[in-house]
Amino acid sequence: MSKPKQVTIVEVAKAAGVSIATVSNVLNRGGIRSSKETIRKVELAAEALGYRRNTMAAGLSRNKTYEIGLIVPGLTSYYGQLAEHLQIEAHQAGYHLSVFSSGGFDPDIERRNLEVLLQRRVDGLICHGLAMGIESTRSIVNSGTPLVLINGWNWPEDISIGSVNLGFAEASKQSCRVLADRGCEAIYYIGSKRSKAIDEQRRIGIEHGIQQYASHLFHEIIDFHGMDVEATLQALLARHTKPIGVIAFDDHIAFRLLSGANKLDIRIPDQLRIIGINNDYIAQQSYPGISSWDIPYTYQARMAIHKLLAKFGNQPIEDMEVREIEVPLTFIERETTHS
């Protein structure tokens, strides 16, 4: 069952008593002006017939789609927010953003989504991280479609035209400082190896932070995956007499730790201090509130879109000189680090 036939410019032209070229001119606000009279006639006819321009035909004929594709690993918390903000920014720039999730970090789904987007001939691509390997990505993306990465550290220049990265390393580093300042006796980082590149940034920051602010303190890196929250908390606490500081991979993990601590009647922040990342709803609304790092979504989204537009040639070229933009996070202190 195919779709009912839709109104085309041919019919609008007929109804308005002009040629299809004129209709096209009037409707697309092109550089070409028409007489007030024709404009009115055409708009009236279009309105009356319920004309709706066919994007495929337009795109095909002018070799430009005004569509940007977004691939993110999921649509929860951070990624969902990011997608929403990107959609808004894209729209303001006259583009529209099609969102695709690659279900976790599944390279196959990612490849498929990429393929779909390229077949649609999107004008540009925004990807968060990238689960596929470098070679694999290169072979697909080297079609000339501009690609900007979000939180994609160290990708070769022939693949991406640059990236917009959150300052996780710096945030993690400063987290160490906060915990040291607050008198913690030890600093633990609970990471998530699953999210490779992102976890790595945290580690880099932690390493620097320890070195610079807490070299005298005990410290350790633990992976959250497969960890028994309660047992771990008890074990860690048993080792120390003064409060210990924990930097969590993100607010979700911080929250798990918090729940575990509540259950075990561990006093916060007397015995345990926690810092998360993302400043999710969860961190804001829990009790005690979780100290966390806020993400400037709007700014990040705007930067990403601008980078793409610059590549399209619609924007001043200045931004292009900086390949990797670092977006700084803001520390929001709450009760898990502060009494």
Next chain:
Amino acid sequence: MSKPKQVTIVEVAKAAGVSIATVSNVLNRGGIRSSKETIRKVELAAEALGYRRNTMAAGLSRNKTYEIGLIVPGLTSYYGQLAEHLQIEAHQAGYHLSVFSSGGFDPDIERRNLEVLLQRRVDGLICHGLAMGIESTRSIVNSGTPLVLINGWNWPEDISIGSVNLGFAEASKQSCRVLADRGCEAIYYIGSKRSKAIDEQRRIGIEHGIQQYASHLFHEIIDFHGMDVEATLQALLARHTKPIGVIAFDDHIAFRLLSGANKLDIRIPDQLRIIGINNDYIAQQSYPGISSWDIPYTYQARMAIHKLLAKFGNQPIEDMEVREIEVPLTFIERETTHS
């Protein structure tokens, strides 16, 4: 700056030494068989040249896009999950799903998204609720594009071909029962008028629940918007001696209540019992864990896609007889109702 020219079937045909029709047959048309030999030649040539079919041209020519548009009010928690599952189901059916968020329940953004999708000539539309009014929706959607609603109760038949609704009313009703069974002295529903239709379903359920299971209990409906959580909790508790039961609009609100209660040292479930809806991460991981209703995302997504496919004529028609499918939720009991 327009895109670099991409490879077309013309070039593939030339390279393979066959006609463009043959290339088209081999590459994208299953129905027509070709000799092993030509197939090999064509596939080789396509591969070598890096051919990628142009979706716009294909769609234009066959008047079918294999694209489904999704419009949801946001991409967080429930909506994000839903979108992901719909994407998976759509893919399994050979379609792809473009996700759009209408930022909260903004009718203007919704209208714009709808317009974009219709201009793309999507084969079908899935919308969650619908912020626009009936008339407004009708005038846009009466283009012949099939529309299935998710959680859209009572929309006229000429607009949607049916809807897939979560059984919020029944869940709310049963929540009353649970709270009554657990010996609560009063039942409060903390709703969210902002989410009109959804809140209304909860209310309907609550009303029935009270009537059937708790007519002897004190009960009241409160709107969360603008409410002072701690003050309210104290006021409510002051009224009663036995535990009170609270049904929250969703897990987010349940969580806020829980945090407030923790802060005020209100004992759970001794003094206060809470039931949420959605079974979010937040409900699963908080302490005490929040009793909640689990949503069968996969089932709901599958039903929605099937309804659409049926309309396309690819599927048996049987499902179509039921206009509104109700998807039942499952109660997950945790510590907020149970000691």
Next chain:
DNA sequence: CTGTTAGCGCCTTCAC
């Protein structure tokens, strides 16, 4: 089985 030939709906020169 393969090739020829029309479109699909729109945009874009280029004459008028």
Next chain:
DNA sequence: GTGAAGGCGCTAACAG
């Protein structure tokens, strides 16, 4: 300022 004509890349008959 307006119209005629030639594509854009692909598919769908229909011949051969």
